[in-house]
């Protein structure tokens with residue numbers, strides 16, 4: 001696979017070089033994110049720029065994104081969702097440097113790195129935060145709301161004939177909300 005992305009990086013070194021990393025990492029590298037998703041994870045797309053600012057701070061800015069299969073908590077059917085994480089990060093080599101830089105980096109995350117780190121580890125936390133607590137289809141496309149809106153029969157028989165458990169599923173999905 002020609003992803004061109006290294007498994008491990010040294011963010012401090014990359015910032016000093018002014019490097020930019022664009023490419024994909026295999027979904028298998030994201031074990032925690034895979035646990036959140038219903039299907040094997042697609043490759044995660046990265047676009048990360050590393051710079052050393054005029055203030056001497058080593059920074060990373062960019063995005064990571066992946067399409068992830070989640071389970072809709074209303075109808076309990078799969079749904080595809082695009083997860084995107086945006087990065088504004090400052091890297092410090094030593095905790096002491098961090099103290100000095102704190103005042104200038106209020107809006108940025110700061111990470112202390114002593115050496116090379118796994119690139120997937122660097123972005124996985126933020127992607128996990130992008131996973132919704134209660135993933136749900138749009139109301140217009142969710143099959144649970146279709147049942148409720150169109151198929152709920154006045155006499156209560158047509159649903160039973162199709163699938164006697166459909167009513168239970170709809171009720172369960174409502175309870176979960």
Ligand SMILES: [Zn+2]
Pocket residue numbers: 072073074075076077136137141142143144
């Ligand atoms: Zn749904």
